[in-house]
Amino acid sequence: MSDEHRHGRAAAEERETARIEAFSDGVFAIAITLLILELKIPHDVPEGQLLAALLHEWPAAFSFVASFLTIGIMWVNHHRLFTLIRRSDDGLLLFNGLLLFAITFVPFPTAVVAEYLRSADARLAATFYSLTGVVIAIFFNLLWRYAAKGHRLLGDGISQTAAEDLTRQYRFGPLFYLVAVGVSQLNAVAGIGVNLALAVFFAFPPAVLRKKA
Amino acid sequence: MSDEHRHGRAAAEERETARIEAFSDGVFAIAITLLILELKIPHDVPEGQLLAALLHEWPAAFSFVASFLTIGIMWVNHHRLFTLIRRSDDGLLLFNGLLLFAITFVPFPTAVVAEYLRSADARLAATFYSLTGVVIAIFFNLLWRYAAKGHRLLGDGISQTAAEDLTRQYRFGPLFYLVAVGVSQLNAVAGIGVNLALAVFFAFPPAVLRKKA
Amino acid sequence: MSDEHRHGRAAAEERETARIEAFSDGVFAIAITLLILELKIPHDVPEGQLLAALLHEWPAAFSFVASFLTIGIMWVNHHRLFTLIRRSDDGLLLFNGLLLFAITFVPFPTAVVAEYLRSADARLAATFYSLTGVVIAIFFNLLWRYAAKGHRLLGDGISQTAAEDLTRQYRFGPLFYLVAVGVSQLNAVAGIGVNLALAVFFAFPPAVLRKKA
Amino acid sequence: MSDEHRHGRAAAEERETARIEAFSDGVFAIAITLLILELKIPHDVPEGQLLAALLHEWPAAFSFVASFLTIGIMWVNHHRLFTLIRRSDDGLLLFNGLLLFAITFVPFPTAVVAEYLRSADARLAATFYSLTGVVIAIFFNLLWRYAAKGHRLLGDGISQTAAEDLTRQYRFGPLFYLVAVGVSQLNAVAGIGVNLALAVFFAFPPAVLRKKA
Numbered sequence: 006m007s008d009e010h011r012h013g014r015a016a017a018e019e020r021e022t023a024r025i026e027a028f029s030d031g032v033f034a035i036a037i038t039l040l041i042l043e044l045k046i047p048h049d050v051p052e053g054q055l056l057a058a059l060l061h062e063w064p065a066a067f068s069f070v071a072s073f074l075t076i077g078i079m080w081v082n083h084h085r086l087f088t089l090i091r092r093s094d095d096g097l098l099l100f101n102g103l104l105l106f107a108i109t110f111v112p113f114p115t116a117v118v119a120e121y122l123r124s125a126d127a128r129l130a131a132t133f134y135s136l137t138g139v140v141i142a143i144f145f146n147l148l149w150r151y152a153a154k155g156h157r158l159l160g161d162g163i164s165q166t167a168a169e170d171l172t173r174q175y176r177f178g179p180l181f182y183l184v185a186v187g188v189s190q191l192n193a194v195a196g197i198g199v200n201l202a203l204a205v206f207f208a209f210p211p212a213v214l215r216k217k218a
Numbered sequence: 219m220s221d222e223h224r225h226g227r228a229a230a231e232e233r234e235t236a237r238i239e240a241f242s243d244g245v246f247a248i249a250i251t252l253l254i255l256e257l258k259i260p261h262d263v264p265e266g267q268l269l270a271a272l273l274h275e276w277p278a279a280f281s282f283v284a285s286f287l288t289i290g291i292m293w294v295n296h297h298r299l300f301t302l303i304r305r306s307d308d309g310l311l312l313f314n315g316l317l318l319f320a321i322t323f324v325p326f327p328t329a330v331v332a333e334y335l336r337s338a339d340a341r342l343a344a345t346f347y348s349l350t351g352v353v354i355a356i357f358f359n360l361l362w363r364y365a366a367k368g369h370r371l372l373g374d375g376i377s378q379t380a381a382e383d384l385t386r387q388y389r390f391g392p393l394f395y396l397v398a399v400g401v402s403q404l405n406a407v408a409g410i411g412v413n414l415a416l417a418v419f420f421a422f423p424p425a426v427l428r429k430k431a
Numbered sequence: 432m433s434d435e436h437r438h439g440r441a442a443a444e445e446r447e448t449a450r451i452e453a454f455s456d457g458v459f460a461i462a463i464t465l466l467i468l469e470l471k472i473p474h475d476v477p478e479g480q481l482l483a484a485l486l487h488e489w490p491a492a493f494s495f496v497a498s499f500l501t502i503g504i505m506w507v508n509h510h511r512l513f514t515l516i517r518r519s520d521d522g523l524l525l526f527n528g529l530l531l532f533a534i535t536f537v538p539f540p541t542a543v544v545a546e547y548l549r550s551a552d553a554r555l556a557a558t559f560y561s562l563t564g565v566v567i568a569i570f571f572n573l574l575w576r577y578a579a580k581g582h583r584l585l586g587d588g589i590s591q592t593a594a595e596d597l598t599r600q601y602r603f604g605p606l607f608y609l610v611a612v613g614v615s616q617l618n619a620v621a622g623i624g625v626n627l628a629l630a631v632f633f634a635f636p637p638a639v640l641r642k643k644a
Numbered sequence: 645m646s647d648e649h650r651h652g653r654a655a656a657e658e659r660e661t662a663r664i665e666a667f668s669d670g671v672f673a674i675a676i677t678l679l680i681l682e683l684k685i686p687h688d689v690p691e692g693q694l695l696a697a698l699l700h701e702w703p704a705a706f707s708f709v710a711s712f713l714t715i716g717i718m719w720v721n722h723h724r725l726f727t728l729i730r731r732s733d734d735g736l737l738l739f740n741g742l743l744l745f746a747i748t749f750v751p752f753p754t755a756v757v758a759e760y761l762r763s764a765d766a767r768l769a770a771t772f773y774s775l776t777g778v779v780i781a782i783f784f785n786l787l788w789r790y791a792a793k794g795h796r797l798l799g800d801g802i803s804q805t806a807a808e809d810l811t812r813q814y815r816f817g818p819l820f821y822l823v824a825v826g827v828s829q830l831n832a833v834a835g836i837g838v839n840l841a842l843a844v845f846f847a848f849p850p851a852v853l854r855k856k857a
Binding site: 024027028031032035036039042095098099102105106109110112113116117120121124125126129130133 | 239240243244246247248250251252253254255257259261263265266267268269272283286290293294297421
């Protein structure tokens with residue numbers, strides 16, 4: 006294969022991953038913006054009680070913030086992975102599809118928490134919410150491991166050590182969200198709080214990428 | 219026409235199909251993300267019954283998964299076609315529009331199945347759902363056949379044999395979904411299951427494209 | 432100004448209009464996909480009556496089809512204009528914003544027609560729907576005339592005659608939709624039918640662009 | 645660092661900010677298009693009363709227009725900032741995320757105003773709406789100041805004076821929206837009107853950018 010041919014092929018492959026990224030970005034952007042639709046405005050509020058009625062919605066606002074942060078951080082991390090992933094194949098489409106599936110699902114547990122965070126079923130609602138985080142973290146690991154295995158879909162400039170560092174770091178994601186599941190079993194508000202804290206925690210990128218950037 | 223002129227024209231045509239692709243991607247991404255809005259959270263659940271109420275929603279979850287997969291696979295296939303289609307004209311806009319029309323319609327039969335899969339009208343709901351699949355498959359064939367006829371809108375590097383192979387393979391799509399219609403008449407859950415299975419089946423790309431990639 | 436400078440500036444201007452196009456495309460794609468949310472599935476249908484209940488929704492389906500076509504054709508035409516418009520300024524942003532405003536409004540009259548096409552207020556609903564078409568057509572003309580006036584924002588390769596031809600043809604858009612308003616006053620279904628027919632009519636591009644393509 | 649290396653790095657950085665812009669554009673486009681979903685069509689209208697019922701919705705229409713303009717202008721300004729911002733880092737992602745968070749929140753106060761602008765709680769609803777504007781304006785300032793501080797993320801061609809001019813001008817945004825908060829306390833309709841007027845006011849770009857363009 007001539008150099009020119011190789012160059013043309015690399016360009017086609019980058020176009021390919023660029024389109025997967027663009028589609029994924031669309032799904033992330035829509036899912037994060039749809040969250041607000043689950044924040045229902047209070048109806049039939051008695052005169053002079055609107056402020057109380059709005060403040061009464063704090064569980065919905067709380068789950069809205071947690072989910073916004075979660076999807077936002079997942080977008081940032083997805084974006085970071087695709088600075089390393091430079092080729093695509095059917096497997097990548099599959100694992101990326103699984104991740105997007107879980108992302109589009111987020112508004113549902115968010116709405117469940119919004120409605121039941123003050124009910125007798127609050128811990129169940131928070132557990133359900135946290136389990137969604139576990140699933141997203143697992144799908145995130147599957148996507149990365151598939152792409153990184155034997156350097157399968159990574160760019161030529163990415164070192165094996167850097168990839169392994171990332172693998173090691175992402176590995177803990179599902180465990181962290183399992184902690185959120187456990188806390189949710191004890192206290193619903195604290196459980197959602199752990200989800201929120203995890204999103205903030207993951208906002209700080211792994212050292213390996215930081216060095217690269 | 220000089221070589222340079224031809225080159226500039228090809229670039230303009232690629233920009234054109236790129237914009238059609240981008241718009242279509244947007245519609246696919248929005249339709250697939252809107253599906254979750256049809257998953258209604260249970261209201262007024264008696265104390266301690268939230269888990270039962272959530273599990274009771276399995277028909278909605280089932281149709282959500284089937285529709286997510288269907289739209290996802292249609293996106294992948296649409297994307298594959300546009301690696302072969304390199305020119306656009308009014309006919310392509312028309313047939314692409316028909317396909318997008320059917321895609322944006324998917325949330326409606328999905329919601330019908332979610333609400334009626336356990337009712338006396340379950341088979342009607344599943345049949346309605348499967349018929350949407352037939353229509354999408356037909357519009358998909360129309361789009362491809364229009365673009366491929368006499369190599370009308372295909373890239374110069376695409377062989378006639380490859381195009382004909384694809385035509386032959388897509389031809390069976392509507393028939394497969396007709397099977398889903400038939401099964402839906404007998405058993406609603408099995409009918410939706412066939413739709414789900416077809417999406418998984420179509421995830422494996424035709425051999426012709428596999429070779430090319 | 433050197434040739435190189437001029438070239439760099441042209442590139443920056445094209446990037447600018449490209450971003451306006453991309454944002455507009457996003458709005459068009461979302462508005463066209465949101466339409467389905469106004470198609471409400473029938474609730475509490477008595478056993479065995481689902482088919483009748485679905486068929487009973489034909490006004491909603493009818494307005495859904497008309498609005499899908501209208502927004503789709505508007506996207507195609509918007510797209511065509513931006514093959515001629517190559518520079519942007521604040522005025523273009525303003526007039527494009529007005530057009531997008533009217534486009535995002537379309538789901539509302541669509542829902543009104545869906546609910547009232549069989550009521551005593553059917554003609555009012557259809558008139559309201561058709562008036563939205565008048566407004567969109569006017570905003571479309573404002574956008575084009577602003578861009579084309581004195582060749583303000585058109586590409587260098589676009590002839591003045593071609594621009595004037597287009598101006599002449601778009602001029603009739605508002606009048607056609609005024610006919611739809613008139614028909615809506617007499618018969619609501621026929622009024623929506625005229626809207627649908629106009630969308631099909633506008634699908635055929637003006638001769639001037641056809642020649643260019 | 646060689647010139648070529650520097651050039652390649654600049655290209656990678658521009659790709660990076662381009663993707664942040666694209667994601668942000670998606671969120672802006674979706675938020676602005678979702679607004680219409682908060683415009684509820686009137687149900688169960690007595691025969692011949694549809695026109696009155698539609699006109700009765702003017703508070704919803706009024707807040708829809710104000711929010712469309714606000715998000716639209718914020719998009720234009722966001723877009724303008726990113727003609728100056730040419731590099732990205734974690735801080736930019738964070739501050740941009742805060743701004744997008746506030747933008748996706750807009751449909752909620754819009755719906756509150758739509759429902760309560762005629763109630764005894766009208767001024768509270770308008771105050772809540774205007775406070776959202778204050779928050780957006782503050783987040784806008786944070787984003788810009790972070791990027792501009794010590795020329796951190798600005799393009800090489802941007803002069804320090806131009807950046808400082810912009811800083812000085814944006815500084816007044818939160819104050820203007822605080823005026824809207826004050827007016828909302830006195831008269832709800834006037835308060836929303838100030839928001840609408842501010843959007844129109846911000847449509848005129850700061851002189852510094854005008855000169856550059």
